[in-house]
Amino acid sequence: xxxxxxxxxxxxxxxAACTPAGATMPATTAPAVLLSAAQDGALDLGAxxxxxxxxxxxxxxxxxxxxxxxxxxxxxxxxxxxxxxxQSLAATNRPSxxxxxxxxxxxxxxxxxxxxxGQRRTLSGALDxxxxxxxxxxxxxxxxxxxxxxxATRDVFPVVVLSIDGDHKLPVRSGYYRVDAGRRVLVVRELxxxxxxxxxxxxxxxxxxxxxxxxxxxxxxxxxxxxxxxxVGAQTSRPISTSAIRDNSYWExxxxxxxxxxxx
Amino acid sequence: xxxxxxRLRKRFTALxxxxxxxxxxxxxxxxxxxxxxxxxxxxxxxxxxVACVAIVPALQREPMRATPGVASTPxxxxxxxxxxxxxxxxxxxxxxRNASDDEIAPLWAARARLLGRPIHPADI
Numbered sequence: 104x105x106x107x108x109x110x111x112x113x114x115x116x117x118x119a120a121c122t123p124a125g126a127t128m129p130a131t132t133a134p135a136v137l138l139s140a141a142q143d144g145a146l147d148l149g150a151x152x153x154x155x156x157x158x159x160x161x162x163x164x165x166x167x168x169x170x171x172x173x174x175x176x177x178x179x180x181x182x183x184x185x186x187x188x189x190q191s192l193a194a195t196n197r198p199s200x201x202x203x204x205x206x207x208x209x210x211x212x213x214x215x216x217x218x219x220x221g222q223r224r225t226l227s228g229a230l231d232x233x234x235x236x237x238x239x240x241x242x243x244x245x246x247x248x249x250x251x252x253x254x255a256t257r258d259v260f261p262v263v264v265l266s267i268d269g270d271h272k273l274p275v276r277s278g279y280y281r282v283d284a285g286r287r288v289l290v291v292r293e294l295x296x297x298x299x300x301x302x303x304x305x306x307x308x309x310x311x312x313x314x315x316x317x318x319x320x321x322x323x324x325x326x327x328x329x330x331x332x333x334x335v336g337a338q339t340s341r342p343i344s345t346s347a348i349r350d351n352s353y354w355e356x357x358x359x360x361x362x363x364x365x366x367x
Numbered sequence: 368x369x370x371x372x373x374r375l376r377k378r379f380t381a382l383x384x385x386x387x388x389x390x391x392x393x394x395x396x397x398x399x400x401x402x403x404x405x406x407x408x409x410x411x412x413x414x415x416x417v418a419c420v421a422i423v424p425a426l427q428r429e430p431m432r433a434t435p436g437v438a439s440t441p442x443x444x445x446x447x448x449x450x451x452x453x454x455x456x457x458x459x460x461x462x463x464r465n466a467s468d469d470e471i472a473p474l475w476a477a478r479a480r481l482l483g484r485p486i487h488p489a490d491i
Binding site for chain 1: 448449450451452453454455456457458459460461462463464465466467469470472473474476477478482
């Protein structure tokens with residue numbers, strides 16, 4: 104059984120009310136943005152940041168969560184974060200740790216030095232002191248890719264769970280995972296029986312897999328309730344057309360069974 | 368022999384001359400002005416009704432536009448927003464764990480579908 108704990112990243116847990124920040128304020132300007140601390144102590148920036156590529160201009164913001172703190176701070180996709188509260192994110196091997204440390208120690212305020220369109224800017228905000236509005240639910244549940252899938256009655260076939268909440272290194276590939284309650288993001292790959300395809304369809308599926316690989320995998324978001332187990336699978340159309348195989352629309356990940364089951 | 372027209376003319380000529388009372392013209396003028404006033408009042412009332420129907424709903428919408436919030440974000444429902452947040456968390460973790468572009472691609476695709484936007488080329 105694998106235990107997936109919440110990963111303390113610089114991310115999300117969106118929440119408290121914020122007001123727009125001036126994007127070009129000097130560092131000495133009084134903070135204008137209200138932010139909130141995340142429930143687990145980490146500060147939620149509300150953005151997706153590419154920590155895999157770091158250069159002298161820091162790390163790139165790939166997306167900003169709608170309604171999140173980053174958006175309210177004035178952060179935009181394409182911005183490069185150079186420093187957080189004075190701690191440089193450039194020229195470091197572990198920018199995520201530096202950013203997390205800077206954010207967790209941000210106290211009453213947060214200041215991001217960014218580069219946008221080649222120009223340096225400063226975004227700043229202050230904690231509002233209110234509790235976070237997190238979508239975290241207490242308790243845990245289970246995700247399972249096992250069970251006797253209703254192939255004949257509901258056209259549901261097995262899947263393999265490749266990642267949960269972005270973690271591709273699942274500790275145990277047992278197909279049965281203990282997860283925190285709340286929204287869990289699964290990436291799954293279909294394991295539809297070969298006999299469900301025509302001979303040509305089977306070859307086409309193999310061709311598409313060879314060409315696109317993991318990009319054919321699909322996301323299933325499960326709103327896990329405490330003490331509940333969710334059985335996941337791939338539901339397919341009947342018959343499976345070649346065009347559906349080509350555009351990868353011949354299956355959809357589904358929760359085909361929900362069972363009340365104690366989770367500790 | 369006389370024609371019917373001639374007879375009729377003769378009869379009219381024989382009628383006594385009647386002088387209309389001096390107040391008649393005044394009464395006719397007053398009635399005309401009163402009718403005009405009523406018409407004008409009706410037109411104004413109709414215009415007011417039309418204005419109310421057209422303007423009041425617009426006035427009622429005004430505070431909604433002024434509501435502070437996420438001005439730059441298209442309105443999406445709470446469920447969808449919660450899904451996007453969960454996806455962004457997963458994306459961030461995937462980047463922190465040094466996942467490959469291919470592994471991350473399904474997450475971006477799901478996010479784009481939720482938001483109804485094309486996938487950013489730089490994202491994958």
